[in-house]
Amino acid sequence: MTDAVRLDKWLWATRFFKKRGMAQQAIKGGKVEINGASPKASRLVRCGDRLQITKGEVRFEVVVDEIGEKRVSAPLAQAMYTETGASRAARERLAEERRLKQAAGVAPSRRPDKRERRKLRQINRGD
Known part of the structure; x- marks a missing residue:
């Protein structure tokens, strides 16, 4: 194994993103930070680096424990980093808030028809 790898490759290999291009877009969009700084996709990741990833x-x-360029199975990918307790x-x-919100709400019996969709769009736009 190498001692450093590109950030976009590492994010893809550890299964944070399905495609490397998606990882690059997230990095470009400021959704990923390394040690508190906004990196480029080509920034090298090393063991011990602290990443903040927003999806x-x-x-x-997470804290980087292992470096890898190849996409591996989910259990092996999770072994490549350690998530902080506060993050977990x-x-x-x-997740609990979302679960409670869904349980409290009543699901619609059917999808909205064309007329109802138009009304919803007007409401959402503020017309």
């Missing part, structure tokens, strides 16, 4: 509402805070607790709390 949608979820924010991962925040993710679990967010």
Whole structure:
């Protein structure tokens, strides 16, 4: 194994993103930080680096334990990093909130028809 690898390759290999291009877009969009700084996709990742990765509402805070360029199975990928306790607790709390929100709401019996979709769009746009 090497001692450093490109950030976009590492994110892809550890299965944070499905495609390397998606990892590059996330890095370019400021969704990934290394040691508190906004990197480029070509930035080298080394063991001990601290990454903050944002995917949608979820924010991962991980410490790099191993370096790898090849995409591996999910259990092996998870062994390449350690998620901080605060990050794990925040993710679990967010998941619980979503679960409670879904349980409290009543699911619609069917999809909205064309007329209802138009009304929803007007409401969302503020017309």
